[in-house]
Amino acid sequence: MKNPPVLPRGPLYGLVAAVIASLLPALIQLPVWHAALIILPVFWRLRLAAQRKALPHWSLRFGYACFLFVLVFVQYHSLVGRQGGVAVLTSLIAVKFLETATRRDARVLSLLACFACSTGFLVSQSVAMLVYSIAVLALIMTQLTAWHRGDGKLQAADARKTGRMLLEALPVALILFVLFPRLNGPLWHMPDSGPSAHTGLSEDMTPGSMSDLTLDDTVAFRVDFEGKPPPRTSMYWRGPVLEYFDGLTWTQRPDPSPPPGIVPSGPRWRYTVTLEPNQHNWLMALDLPVELPDGAHVNNAMQAFTRGPITQRQRFSVTSQSSWRVLDANPRELQADLRLPAEINPRARQLAASWSNLPPAQRVAAAMQFLRTGGFQYTLSPPLLESRDKVDELLFSSRAGFCEHYSGAFTFLMRAAGVPARVVTGYLGAEYNRNGDYYIVRQAFAHAWSEVWLPGQGWQRIDPTSAIAPDRISRGLAQSLRQTDRLPALVRDDNTAISQLRLRWDAAMHGWDKWVIGYDARRQMQVLNQLGIESLLSPQFVIWLLGAALAMLLIYLLSLRGATQRRVLDAQQKAWRLFVRRLARAGVTPHAGEPPQRFAQRAANALPLHRAHIDRIANLYLAAHYGQDAAAAQRLLQSVRGFRP
Amino acid sequence: MTPSFAAAIDQLNSIILGKPRQIRLALACLLAQGHLLLEDLPGVGKTTLAHALAGTLGLQFQRVQFTSDLLPADLVGVSIYARDSDTFRFHHGPVFSQVLLADEINRAPPKTQSALLEAMEEYQVTVDGKTHPLPEPFFVIATQNPQYQIGTFPLPESQLDRFLMRLELGYPSVQAERALLAGEDRRDTLAHLKPCLTAAEMQQAQQAIKQVKLAPALLDYIQALAAATRSSERFSYGLSPRALLGLVSVTRAWAWLENRDFAIPDDVQAVFPGVAGHRLQLRGRGQADPRVAQELLASVAIP
Known part of the structure; x- marks a missing residue:
């Protein structure tokens, strides 16, 4: 590169400040040495500018970029994805400084900085990040204004101008935020940062798996009932059925056999389940689903499944009935539901053996009686069960546990007493939302109960937790726990100023999450509904959108007309603008207030090969525009069209 | 521009070296029928330029060196008793010329300055109740030293406004100065000035400009x-x-x-x-x- 044009240093510093500010959220995610290596080219470039030296050879720049790529790959084992991609982007922007030689390059870097600024939201979506990003955007725009103005000195007027422009853009941004149709599909979503600690029901049950969920108040699914909803005590949402026990963990028993024929009875409930995304294809349905939408099915343990994993919010219409009877139980399966690991929990086996003379229904009643009267405690933080015989330890010494403990122990007792039994996991209850007349089921409502096989009656739901903490079934979780249990702090009822403040802060952040972060297609629909719009395809919405667009266009045109009414461009003015643009592309930009003839002379000196053409165009323009020579005006446009420096 | 104007510009450039732009501006000022104020340090060629302009344009030329004791009568003229005719006869002052060079105008007291400025605005002079028209065309080329020099009376804004243009000459470039030092004496060159334009040509040019x-x-x-x-x-x-x-x-x-x-x-x-x-x-x-x-x-x- 011979004789590179020297960028003015003032705006270069502005550019460096803006770019570093935009990269900062990504940089602080990296180890210090890595961030330093990435940002090194920026200071290299500054040093070259201070010494007025030429930029490094392309091979050096290319080599350094490759080096940074390798670093990123070593760090993240990927060049794409949330962390790797951001690191690559950051590296590329920093290296781009080493080839920033012209004003155009500086503008390109500014735009890249805008893009980098938006990657901050991959790190955090808090209000603080929004404020920071807007500040960075203002900085970028300010120095861009300075570049655009030409003489390239940062001035307070640039900041004022930028501030005004950002304020002017604000209403448009808000309108677009609210009205621009949001896609329901996965066209764009937050890339996952590797395996996340996803909470929710799992495929197995170990002591502690449900009680951990009680701290998670995220929504599992929502339900709209058609007609009268079932009472809370019947709201058992059936999930994975666990039939295999290894002494510690209850797991599902994979069985491809078709579901048994059943005879449903009792009240019917029709409802729509709106599932939140989860990792599974479980369709949460009231015990027991009898009619499922197309594509959904039940397995041989009567758990409902969707066709594929739920990756986005999806709605399913389901019909359930409260009671059911199996017509043709498979004896082999019933046999499997009696199986227990050998030799563990001798005392529980002994207790169960003492009921074996009773008829099966009496054995169930005896076990429930045992739980009801045994002094058992319902708590989220039971003492750790450390021995090999965990059921024995729970039933006869610690006597404290949660639904997963009791349903597991009860199922163990039943099997030991010769009654086929299995553990059913799912959710219990729902929270009524008066505002939208629907029910919310949260992860915290996760529950486990048992099913026992009684001859002549088939599978019967038995909830051992109801024997220990009846409130859990009828009133919900918070009422059934002791004060010392871990629960989200906000559930507790203190009145100190600090906790009041925290409540308010929580409400504000909740509002932010709900209305800004969580402003998705569904919420947009709610807002639009309030404006009287039923769907994104409805004529009202199209009219709204077109009306808003037309109004904005009209305001813009009016303001344009008011400001520059006298600057209506005639043909020769347009031709001259085109000429100036083409010269600008060739590197000759007009100075502020530079008259046309002097500009043309400067351009001719800069592009001596085109001197004759430039002179001709300038003379034609001056004759046409200031000499009002119509013939010159006609020849001007041709001449400019043929001008390609 | 006519060939005679080109010749006039060439002649001026041969006297005032290295200042083609100022010469052209001064000429434009006179063509626009305005008075010209030359402001610069002493010795950069203001007077020479004024002299050369008058000589080249073929106009009758008078020069007045303004001093702090210059009176209006010194400029405009006085009526003096003539014994032979037993009347007062008006003796025309230097203002009655086509080009008046008012050298160092800001050294004169305000009273004298305003007498000149009245002439510049009205193109006539009134003495003893009698109005005397000035010759056609009438240009004032005034020179002044920058005001921070000692012993000057700065012109008020209203009077500055009478001058169509104010020009500064500035130091000559190195080459122009070398040519100046090596060449013949400026006074000799001025003496050899020949008029390039006739009064009719000047009037035609002024019409063409309109x-x-x-x-x-x-x-x-x-x-x-x-x-x-x-x-x-x-x-x-x-x-x-x-x-x-x-x-x-x-x-x-x-x-x-x-x-x-x-x-x-x-x-x-x-x-x-x-x-x-x-x-x-x-x-x-x-x-x-x-x-x-x-x-x-x-x-x-x-x-």
Whole structure:
């Protein structure tokens, strides 16, 4: 590169400040040495500018970029994805400084900085990040204004101008935020940062798996009932059925056999389940689903499944009935539901053996009686069960546990007493939302109960937790726990100023999450509904959108007309603008207030090969525009069209 | 521009070396029928330029060295009793000439300055109740030293406004100065001046200049410049309509000297510092220097 044009240093510093500010959220995610290596080219470039030296050879720049790529790959084992991609982007922007030689390059870097600024939201979506990003955007725009103005000195007027422009853009941004149709599909979503600690029901049950969920108040699914909803005590949402026990963990028993024929009875409930995304294809349905939408099915343990994993919010219409009877139980399966690991929990086996003379229904009643009267405690933080015989330890010494403990122990007792039994996991209850007349089921409502096989009656739901903490079934979780249990702090009822403040802060952040972060297609629909719009395809919405667009266009045109009414461009003015643009592309930009003839002379000196053409165009323009020579005006446009420096 | 004007410019350039732009501006000022103020340090060739202009244009020339004891009568003339005819007879002062060189005008007391300025505005002189018209054409070329020199009476704004243009010559370039030092004595050159123009040619030129076209876009530009001086907080007051009329006529003269029959923004920019520089007063700091006019030009977009 011979004789590179020297960028003015003032705006270069502005550019460096803006770019570093935009990269900062990504940089602080990296180890210090890595961030330093990435940002090194920026200071290299500054040093070259201070010494007025030429930029490094392309091979050096290319080599350094490759080096940074390798670093990123070593760090993240990927060049794409949330962390790797951001690191690559950051590296590329920093290296781009080493080839920033012209004003155009500086503008390109500014735009890249805008893009980098938006990657901050991959790190955090808090209000603080929004404020920071807007500040960075203002900085970028300010120095861009300075570049655009030409003489390239940062001035307070640039900041004022930028501030005004950002304020002017604000209403448009808000309108677009609210009205621009949001896609329901996965066209764009937050890339996952590797395996996340996803909470929710799992495929197995170990002591502690449900009680951990009680701290998670995220929504599992929502339900709209058609007609009268079932009472809370019947709201058992059936999930994975666990039939295999290894002494510690209850797991599902994979069985491809078709579901048994059943005879449903009792009240019917029709409802729509709106599932939140989860990792599974479980369709949460009231015990027991009898009619499922197309594509959904039940397995041989009567758990409902969707066709594929739920990756986005999806709605399913389901019909359930409260009671059911199996017509043709498979004896082999019933046999499997009696199986227990050998030799563990001798005392529980002994207790169960003492009921074996009773008829099966009496054995169930005896076990429930045992739980009801045994002094058992319902708590989220039971003492750790450390021995090999965990059921024995729970039933006869610690006597404290949660639904997963009791349903597991009860199922163990039943099997030991010769009654086929299995553990059913799912959710219990729902929270009524008066505002939208629907029910919310949260992860915290996760529950486990048992099913026992009684001859002549088939599978019967038995909830051992109801024997220990009846409130859990009828009133919900918070009422059934002791004060010392871990629960989200906000559930507790203190009145100190600090906790009041925290409540308010929580409400504000909740509002932010709900209305800004969580402003998705569904919420947009709610807002639009309030404006009287039923769907994104409805004529009202199209009219709204077109009306808003037309109004904005009209305001813009009016303001344009008011400001520059006298600057209506005639043909020769347009031709001259085109000429100036083409010269600008060739590197000759007009100075502020530079008259046309002097500009043309400067351009001719800069592009001596085109001197004759430039002179001709300038003379034609001056004759046409200031000499009002119509013939010159006609020849001007041709001449400019043929001008390609 | 006619060949005789080209010859006149060549002759002027051979006397005042290395200042073609100032010479052209001075000529444009005279073609626009305005008075010219040359302001610069002593010894840079102001007087020589004035002398050469008069000689080249073929105009009758008088020079008055202004001093602090110069009286109006010294300039205008006096009525003296004539014994032979037993009457008072008016003796014409040096103001009765086609080109009056008022050298170091700011050294004269205000009374004398205003006598001259009245003549410049009215093109006539009234003495003892009798009005005497001045010859046609009548130009005043005044020179003055910058005001920070000792013993001067600065011209008030209203009187500065009578001068269509103010020019500064500045030091010559190295080559021009070398040619000056190596060449013959300037006084000899001035003595050899031959007029290049006739009075008729001058009048024709002045008529031709009035035919130079001003496009609406150019008038827009001139008005935008005026608006900028009026709205700017840097200046005590903006350009007056008289100043704009002057700007328009000098712009036309400049365009004519550039061999064009229409004026372009380059013409406006060429003459603007000369026309506006002495009329703009910086708030709190007195007169604006030419750089302020240049900054103004850089800040106003050309329509």
